[in-house]
Amino acid sequence: xxxxxxxxxxxxxxxxxxxxxxLLAVMAVILVVSAISTPSFMHAYxxxxxxxxxxxMANVIKYxxxxxxxxxxxxxCVIGPAPVGTIAWTDxxxxxxxxxxxxxxxxxxxxxxxxxxxxxxGAVPGLVLAAGVGPLIPLGNxxxxxxFDQRGAVNPPPAGALVSFVGxxxxxxxxxRAIILLPxxxxxxxxxxxxxxxxxxxxxxxx
Numbered sequence: 283x284x285x286x287x288x289x290x291x292x293x294x295x296x297x298x299x300x301x302x303x304x305l306l307a308v309m310a311v312i313l314v315v316s317a318i319s320t321p322s323f324m325h326a327y328x329x330x331x332x333x334x335x336x337x338x339m340a341n342v343i344k345y346x347x348x349x350x351x352x353x354x355x356x357x358x359c360v361i362g363p364a365p366v367g368t369i370a371w372t373d374x375x376x377x378x379x380x381x382x383x384x385x386x387x388x389x390x391x392x393x394x395x396x397x398x399x400x401x402x403x404g405a406v407p408g409l410v411l412a413a414g415v416g417p418l419i420p421l422g423n424x425x426x427x428x429x430f431d432q433r434g435a436v437n438p439p440p441a442g443a444l445v446s447f448v449g450x451x452x453x454x455x456x457x458x459r460a461i462i463l464l465p466x467x468x469x470x471x472x473x474x475x476x477x478x479x480x481x482x483x484x485x486x487x488x489x
Contacts, residue, residue, distance in 0.1 A: 328456035331393045333473070336448040336459030338387045339370055339395070340471055343428070345385045346372040347467050350430035356437060361426040361446075367391050368424055393456075395423035396447040401458060402482050409445070409460055409472060412485040417442035418462065430467055439465040460485070 346359035349372060358373045362380070371386035373379075380386050389395060398406050398420050410418055419442050421428065428444060431437040436444065444463040450456040457475040464470070471488040 325455065328450055328453050329475070332448060332450055332456045332459055335387075335389060335393050336461060336471060336473075339446060339448060340461050340469055342370050342372060342385055342387050343461065343463060343469060346428075347430045347434045349374060350432060351434045354432045356429050356431050359428045359430070361395065361422060361424070363424060364388050368394055370395075373427075392452050393450050394448070395421075396449045396451070396458070397423045398447065400449065400451070401447060402454070405458065405474060405482070405485075409474075409485045412487075413443070413462055413470065413472065415443045415462060415464060415470075418445045419443065421446045423447070428463065434467040436463065436465050436467060454482070457482070459488075 343359050346357055350357040358376070359370065360373045360378070360380075361368065361370045363369070364380075366388075368389045369380050369386055370389075371380040371384050374384050375381065400423075406418065406420075419440050421444050423446070429437045443465070446461045446463075448459040448461070455476040457473060460472040460474070462470040462472065472485050473488055474482055474485045476482050
């Protein structure tokens with residue numbers, strides 16, 4: 283019987299692995315890709331933060347309205363100071379305090395509600411023209427209250443539409459969001475994004 287193992291006798295098998303040059307080349311590629319992708323990732327994340335904060339604020343307002351209709355009693359949506367940042371909540375029991383069981387949203391000190399003066403020049407007039415819902419009455423960005431009656435309408439009805447602005451105080455390039463509350467209680471959500479050069483464009487409606 284032939285011993286087929288003899289042909290391997292004395293043969294040294296070469297171990298396969300990465301050389302130092304290959305490892306350095308891979309690390310260089312990773313560093314280049316990271317340098318290119320990190321700014322895009324950060325911009326997308328900051329954009330998401332502003333959009334998410336605006337959607338969450340709109341949800342608190344909607345919840346307050348639905349609670350007023352469901353319970354057949356006036357209920358306030360309140361904006362006030364938090365230990366850090368600003369808080370908006372549905373004051374279901376009317377005690378003026380954001381209780382743990384109530385629907386609420388806490389803004390950070392950077393992604394937060396803005397005063398009209400915090401927006402770029404022409405932003406508010408541009409929204410008035412784009413929305414076409416009459417005069418816009420800004421809600422206070424640190425202290426305000428909106429009451430909904432049993433029908434879900436704003437009480438008392440404003441002489442126009444109420445509006446809250448959301449943005450990043452440190453990164454204007456993340457864009458801005460506007461929540462428009464009509465006297466009937468219905469809402470519109472608008473956005474004003476920046477392009478790759480951080481130039482803020484026109485307002486467009488989200489829904």
